[in-house]
Amino acid sequence: MAVDSSVEFHEAANIFPMDDEHIDDLAEDIKQHGQRIPIELLGGKIVDGRRRFMACKIAGVIPSFADVDVDDPVSYVLSLNLHRRHLTPSQLSMVGARARDIYDREAKERMVEGAKNKGKENLPCPESGQARDAVGKAVGVSGKSIDHATRVLKSAIPEIVKAVDEGRMAVSTAAILATEPEEVQRDE
Numbered sequence: 001m002a003v004d005s006s007v008e009f010h011e012a013a014n015i016f017p018m019d020d021e022h023i024d025d026l027a028e029d030i031k032q033h034g035q036r037i038p039i040e041l042l043g044g045k046i047v048d049g050r051r052r053f054m055a056c057k058i059a060g061v062i063p064s065f066a067d068v069d070v071d072d073p074v075s076y077v078l079s080l081n082l083h084r085r086h087l088t089p090s091q092l093s094m095v096g097a098r099a100r101d102i103y104d105r106e107a108k109e110r111m112v113e114g115a116k117n118k119g120k121e122n123l124p125c126p127e128s129g130q131a132r133d134a135v136g137k138a139v140g141v142s143g144k145s146i147d148h149a150t151r152v153l154k155s156a157i158p159e160i161v162k163a164v165d166e167g168r169m170a171v172s173t174a175a176i177l178a179t180e181p182e183e184v185q186r187d188e
Contacts, residue, residue: 007041007044007045007046007053008044008045008046009045009046009050010042010043010045010046010047010073010077011073011102012042012047012073012074012076012077012102013045013046013047013048013050013077014098015074015077015078015095015098015099015102016077016081016085016095017091017094017165017166018050018051018054019051019085020051020054023051023054023055023058024058026051026052026055027054027055027056027058027059028059029055030052030055030056030059030061031059031060031061034061035052035056035061035063035064037049037052038063038064038065038066039052039053039056039063039064039065039066040065040066040067040068041065041066041067041068042067042068042069042070042073042076047068047070047073047076047077048068048076048077048080048081049063074099074102074103075138078095078099078138078139082095082139082140087167088167089140089141089145089171090145090149090164090167090169090170090171090172090174091164091165091167092139092140092141092145093136093139093141093145093146093148093149093164093171094149094152094153094161094164094165094171095139096135096136096138096139096141096145096146096149097135097146097149097150097152097153098153099135099138099139100131100132100135100146100150101150101153103131103135104131107131132146132147132150133146145171145172147175148171148172148174148175149164149171149175151175151178151179152164152171152174152175152178154178155178155179156174156175156177156178156185157182157185157186159185159186160174160177160178160185160188161174
């Protein structure tokens with residue numbers, strides 16, 4: 001029984017780090033009891049259920065899917081995950097920075113479309129600081145913490161990003177390290 005591994009993860013699902021701890025236990029449970037909750041797809045991509053999908057692959061079980069239709073995938077993913085995960089403030093800051101990045105890209109796309117339409121339906125976009133503070137409030141951290149996490153995502157080596165995502169390093173420490181050359185970051 002082959003599991004289709006060509007299904008992609010929606011970028012909104014990826015704002016949370018993949019928690020693969022105990023995934024073998026989940027795979028064994030799915031093997032014994034079946035997949036109880038469908039994996040949610042938005043536009044053909046997994047928006048919720050990445051761990052279930054991976055566990056189904058491990059268990060050799062063909063996953064079940066359900067299509068969802070949401071206006072704001074980032075808000076949807078935050079709503080589903082913020083309260084069921086036990087994340088540190090630094091981890092929440094990283095989630096917020098990833099959400100901010102998506103919102104910033106969408107705002108730029110709207111601005112480009114507005115320019116193409118020469119002002120027709122040119123919707124106002126929040127300033128970058130407003131987006132930072134709004135995302136910070138949504139995930140329960142300060143806008144400054146979102147700025148730290150943004151710096152980490154843009155300038156830190158992958159090992160530093162992973163350390164913050166796993167709760168092993170404070171985002172403020174990682175933001176300082178991100179300003180250092182790669183060899184200094186690796187030494188730390």
